[in-house]
Amino acid sequence: MELFDYDVVIPSHGRHPDLLLAAVDSVLAQTCPPARVLVVMDGIAEASRLLARARPQVEVLDVEEPRGAAHARQVGIDHATATWVAFLDDDDLWHPAKQERVAAWVSDHPCCRAVRSGFWTFTAPASGVDDVGTLAVELVGSTVDELVAAAATAVPRNDLGYLDIDGDSLALMLERNRGVIGSSVVRRDLLQSLPAVPAGLRPGDDHALLTLVASRTEWQLMGERLLFYRAHAAQTTRDAASNAMADLVRARLTLWELVGDVAPRPLESYGPVYRREVRQMAWSLVRNGRPSAAIQGFWAAARLLPRWRDRLLVLIPEPVAWRWRHRGRAGGQRSPD
Structure with missing residues (x-):
């Protein structure tokens, strides 16, 4: 000591x-x-x-x-x-x-x-x-x-x-x-x-x-x-705040700006994780009467989600994505999410 x-x-x-x-x-x-x-x-x-x-x-x-x-x-x-x-x-x-x-x-x-x-x-x-x-x-x-x-x-x-x-x-x-x-x-x-x-x-x-x-x-x-x-x-969670989604995207992009040149995996490989975060926050904003903030956040997330498939899957409402995930697990199949 x-x-x-x-x-x-x-x-x-x-x-x-x-x-x-x-x-x-x-x-x-x-x-x-x-x-x-x-x-x-x-x-x-x-x-x-x-x-x-x-x-x-x-x-x-x-x-x-x-x-x-x-x-x-x-x-x-x-x-x-x-x-x-x-x-x-x-x-x-x-x-x-x-x-x-x-x-x-x-x-x-x-x-x-x-x-x-x-x-x-x-x-x-x-x-x-x-x-x-x-x-x-x-x-x-x-x-x-x-x-x-x-x-x-x-x-x-x-x-x-x-x-x-x-x-x-x-x-x-x-x-x-x-x-x-x-x-x-x-x-x-x-x-x-x-x-x-x-x-x-x-x-x-x-x-x-x-x-x-x-x-x-x-x-x-x-x-x-x-x-x-x-x-x-x-x-308490900031999911319903109008700037929460933009803050999340900015924080993730900042990480890649700081260490992306030495990252062992490419940005697109994180699409499944990032798109779920973005989707959850986007639809939380919609439920709380802030659709314009959700749309702005979606476009801000484009740099975070370079693959079009990941961007499109963000648009699926969270309850639908949840049912897909659990139906896929129950049937032993891979869900589209």
């Missing part, structure tokens, strides 16, 4: 002070402490002053004008000096032994340059939140101690097998996000050699960074669940 030298980068913008302090405290309580904790405040000076007074051992870096999590995270990466950089979102929490376990893993795997752990999803008592995206909430608690105690007897509800991508990391990261930024630890020299994720990319800023890492090394996975990933009302 004494030889494991790491900094922590936490970007923050408008987070409730109690949640931010809880995240910072979970870092400060690590059994293998960090060299530096870098909290990058994205354009909120008052929050910077509050944190600096409350936790003087933390280094607060100010970004004068808000530019998004990708830029704030990059500021932290640029200021890091330790051998490794660990990331945490400003509303998540670490298990107290997380970095001690990472140190042991790195010691046992000397070729490792990027590693992440499993995670538990959790929510605060009486939050009324049952899931975050496709993940079910597994734990209920407000503090790290409560969550550690709950995790000791909890039965996992989410299959995290999708995180195990060692050997095919870049190809699988281009397919969809297969990581959680708050569990990720990467060598600083690798991070500082990467191109910056475009400022303002949202959603998908963390996915882009994890994919850039995958373009240089394989992601290794520690099976233990050492991150507590918070589910709260602010994370």
Whole structure:
């Protein structure tokens, strides 16, 4: 542990002070402490002053004008000096032994340059939140101690097998996000050699960074669940938002602009995955009375779906596509979707 030298980068913008302090405290309580904790405040000076007074051992870096999590995270990466950089979102929490376990893993795997752990999803008592995206909430608690105690007897509800991508990391990261930024630890020299994720990319800023890492090394996975990933009302799905489809397409295209020249598979091979995402969002917009946004999103997706077959299959209503898929499976045949 004494030889494991790491900094922590936490970007923050408008987070409730109690949640931010809880995240910072979970870092400060690590059994293998960090060299530096870098909290990058994205354009909120008052929050910077509050944190600096409350936790003087933390280094607060100010970004004068808000530019998004990708830029704030990059500021932290640029200021890091330790051998490794660990990331945490400003509303998540670490298990107290997380970095001690990472140190042991790195010691046992000397070729490792990027590693992440499993995670538990959790929510605060009486939050009324049952899931975050496709993940079910597994734990209920407000503090790290409560969550550690709950995790000791909890039965996992989410299959995290999708995180195990060692050997095919870049190809699988281009397919969809297969990581959680708050569990990720990467060598600083690798991070500082990467191109910056475009400022303002949202959603998908963390996915882009994890994919850039995958373009240089394989992601290794520690099976233990050492991150507590918070589910709260602010994370409700954006599928019905008028700009959600355009944002999704922009995020996917950004990945290909960043790493397409080294991608092990061509863009068209991802058509079946991408067209389903685009279709689901397009028809969600239609159901919510935004057909013009769906049409605009469809044309924006043309670059993401170079094959005409994939573009045409986007136009099939999701209930019809669902019936095709399940009818094909029942009959042992391949569905047109």
